[in-house]
Amino acid sequence: MTELAKAVLAGQRLALARLLTQVENDTPQGREALNALFPHTGRAHLVGITGAPGTGKSTLVSQLVRAYRQPQDGSLPSRMGVVAVDPTSPFTGGALLGDRVRMRDLSGDPGVFIRSMATRGALGGLAQRTAAVVQVLDAAGFDVIFIETVGAGQSEVDIARLALTTLVIAAPGAGDDIQASKAGILEIADILVVNKADQPGVDSAVRALQAMLGQATAASGKHLLHAPQEDAKEETTSGWEIPVLRTTATSGEGVHELVTAIRQHQDYLKESGNWEQRDQTRLQSELQSLLQSTLLARWRETVCDAHSQQTLDLLAMRKISPLQAVERLLENNQL
C-alpha cells in the first residue's frame, strides 16, 4: 500500500484531500491508492440528497450534518463526509453569502469532511469520479456520506444511484417542484422531504406527494431506478413505506426526525438484505462505466490516424453516416 493510502486509513485530513485530488484527476498514483483502499470500503452509509434548486436542499444538508454530529438520542456522533455535486450548492461555490458562511462553520469540525466536485471540464465522467471520491471517504472511515445533487437529468440520477438511501427534497410552491418530482425523481426516493414547511402550501404539497406515491407504487413497484439490472436479483420491495416528512431547515425544525428516518432506512436495508443488494448493483454500474471508457481509450491507442481522419472527412461531407463511420473506424480492429 502507498504511503498516501496508509495516511488516509490513519485518518490524516491533509493526505485525504491530496488523495482526492489525485483520484479526481485519475492519476496513476490515485488509481493505485484506490485499488489499495477498495477492500476497506462498503461500510459507510451513503445517503443521496437531491431536489430542484430553490428547495433549500443545501441548508438542509448542513443541518443534517449538525444533527448527526450532535445526536439528541444519546447515540455517538457520526463522522460525516459530504460530497457536493450540485453546481448550485454553496459547497461548490454556487450560492449566496449566507449559505457559504453556514458551510464554513461546519468545516471547522474535525469530524466533518466536505468535498465539492467540479461538474465540468474535469477528466472522466462525473458519476465515475464521484464514485471514486465516495470510495476514498468510505475507506477513510466516515460513517455517513452525503452525496448532494440537483434532482434532474440522467447524470444526476446516475449519481443518486451511488447512494444506499436517497432523499428527495421538495418545497411548497406553484406545483412545479412536484411536477418535476413526478417526472423521474420520485422513483428514486426512499424518503421524501417537504422543506420550507413554515411556508404556505405545505399541506397541499405533502398531500400531492402522498397521492403520487400511492400511484407510483401501484403502477410500477417501488424503486424503479434502484431496481436491479438484468442479471441482479430482484430487490425485496415490501417492508419500507416511503415517508413524507416536513422540515424547516432554516430553523432546524424536523431535522432530528429526518435523521431518525434515515437511520431507520439504514436498519431496514441491513435487515432486509437490500443493503448488500444495492451495494452490488452500484459496483456493477461502476464496472460497466469504467469498462466503456477504458475500451474507448484503448481503441484510441490502436487507431491509424490517416484512416481515422479520412473517415471523419467523409462524415463531415455527409458521404457516410455516423453509423457507417463507426463501422469504418472499427473494421481493422480485432475486437
Added chain:
Amino acid sequence: MTELAKAVLAGQRLALARLLTQVENDTPQGREALNALFPHTGRAHLVGITGAPGTGKSTLVSQLVRAYRQPQDGSLPSRMGVVAVDPTSPFTGGALLGDRVRMRDLSGDPGVFIRSMATRGALGGLAQRTAAVVQVLDAAGFDVIFIETVGAGQSEVDIARLALTTLVIAAPGAGDDIQASKAGILEIADILVVNKADQPGVDSAVRALQAMLGQATAASGKHLLHAPQEDAKEETTSGWEIPVLRTTATSGEGVHELVTAIRQHQDYLKESGNWEQRDQTRLQSELQSLLQSTLLARWRETVCDAHSQQTLDLLAMRKISPLQAVERLLENNQL
C-alpha cells in the same frame, strides 16, 4: 434505399412515424434507413429550447410553432418538427390537461410533426436516440426542428448540443431559476427568454440575466459548451450579442419578436460560418458516443462467461477494485 426511407423523403407522415419507432428501437431496418437518409440531413434549423420546469416552456414552444406556421412578416410558413425530450412536457404526457389540449390542437396541422421521446427504459443513450430522431426529421424536410429539454443535468446539456440555436427560458421568481441558469445553462444560451412577463419581478429577472451575461462573457468567452472539442476550430465569438427577450406565452405577447430573434441567429450562423462549425462539432460528438457503445457491445460478444463471472465475484467480495476488475476483463482481449 429502403421503401420506408423513400416514403419518408416523399413526405409520408405514417412512414415517418414508423421509421422513428424503428430508429428509436435501433433496429437493423432503422439503421439502414438512417444511413440512406443521412446525406439528406444538415438543412433544418435545429433549435434547442431548455429551462426549468415551471417556466412555461411548453406553452411557449406551442406558441412558437404557431407563429412559424402563421408568419406575420409575409414570409412562407415553415414546416415544423418538435422533439420533446422534457419529461415534464405535455408532449411527453407529463403535464396538465389544459396543456395537452393546446398541443393536440397543433398536431392537427399537417405542417407540424410532434415526437416525444421516452426518457427512460428504452435502448441506447437518450442523446444518441434524440440525434437519430432529429436526423430523420431533418431528412424528411422539416425546416425548423425544436428540441425541448429540461434545463438541468449533463444529459440535457448533451441534447442541447444537438441544436444550432439554443434558447434558455427563465421566469420571474424567487431568484432560483436564475441561480440555476447561472450554474451551467447560461453558457449554452444563444437567446435568453424571460417568460411569464406579465408577472411581478420580470424587470429584475431581466436585469439579473443581463448582469450575469456580462460576467459570463467577460470571464470565459461566449458559448462555453458549444465550444469546440480538442481538434475542432475555435468558433468565431464576435458578431452575436445574446439578447434577453420577454414573452408571455399564455397570451402570445412577444412570441413573434422571439421568432425574429431565432431567425436572426440563423442568419448570423450562416454568415459567420458558425453554422457549419456547430454542425461538425455535433457530428463528432455523435460519432464518439456511437463508437463507445459499439465498442462495449463488441467486447460483450467476445468475453468468456466463466472468466467474466469470476471477476464479478471477486469484485462483489471486494477482493479486487473496479479498476482491477476492468483490467482482468480486458486482459485477454487484443484491443
